[in-house]
Amino acid sequence: MGVISIDYRQPPNYTFPAALEDALVMWQELVKTHDVNRLALFGTSAGAVYC
Incomplete structure (x- = not known):
């Protein structure tokens, strides 16, 4: 089992939806190389809001 922890952009330095965009990019890259069913x-x- 592997674990990935992202350091997404957070307020006050960044505004919404920066953190959501970071999480989405991470997911899009992850599914390119891994089975989404796993x-x-x-x-x-x-x-947790972004999951």
């Missing part, structure tokens, strides 16, 4: 997403705190 992937899971989770988040904690405010990051």
Whole structure:
């Protein structure tokens, strides 16, 4: 099992939807090289909103 942790852009330096865009780019790159049926997403705190 592997783990990827993204350091997405956060306020106050960046505004919405910067963090969401970062998460989406990460997902798009991940599905290019991995079977989506074997992937899971989770988040904690405010990051859970993007899962």
